[in-house]
Amino acid sequence: MRNVSILAATGAAFALASHAQQADDAQVPRQAAELPQRLEGTGERAPETVPRSSAEEGAEIDPAAFRFGLGRRASGEEIAAVDIDVMPDGHGAPEGGGTFAEGEELYATHCVACHGADLQGVEGTGGVALIGGRGTLDTDAPVKTVESYWPHASTLFDYTQRAMPFNAPGSLTPDEVYAISAYILGRAGILDKGTEMDAATFAEIEMPNADGFYRATRPDTGPGEAPDAD
């Protein structure tokens, strides 16, 4: 089966599958020979050609040449509303800030029901432990938490802003997310309780497991790095 790609644009989705296919057939030289349906000898079904990523296909589509007359270009405002990702160096972080003390109150209102006053998670709610577990990752009983596992503080901010509280994702203001992040990182002993968290702090916070990851080799991103032997 051919891969079917749906390119979703903010506010409007364009189904480009058939056009992508046409573009593929008409303009892109095939790189692999046609495969037989069945393998000679064994009669087994032959492997399918590896589908190309939709990003690759999208790049080859000249928007002017393939107009459905559907949808419209997303406005800058619409893109800004969903463009909330925060990178490890703080890129993309919103304005604002918050402190441990503010976060303590906000946590008690928005998070404690599922993650607990001890930040260890409340059984039966699905809320997981947020702190602890440091140094357990290479043991037989690894405990993965924000403190022990996550390599970047920006992920805590990004995830909380995007997905928490579980029952009302996206309901917190940037100031509130900064404060709650400061609280969790403070309770984890990662951030000084007196430090206000804002966009500039992401680059400064060193997470305990920051060096625990390496770039994997993948077909789309190229060669990675070998993990340290120790």
Ligand code: HEC
């Ligand atoms: C109604 C219950 C509930 C509330 C309230 C809640 N959470 Fe969660 N939280 C969850 C559940 C369930 C998960 C696991 C989600 C998953 O794995 O998809 C989770 C996961 C998380 C994680 C990811 C932890 C990990 O190691 O994967 C973080 C961080 C987090 N919550 C922070 C918060 C913060 C901060 C608040 C308050 C603003 C909050 N949560 C409120 C239920 C809740």
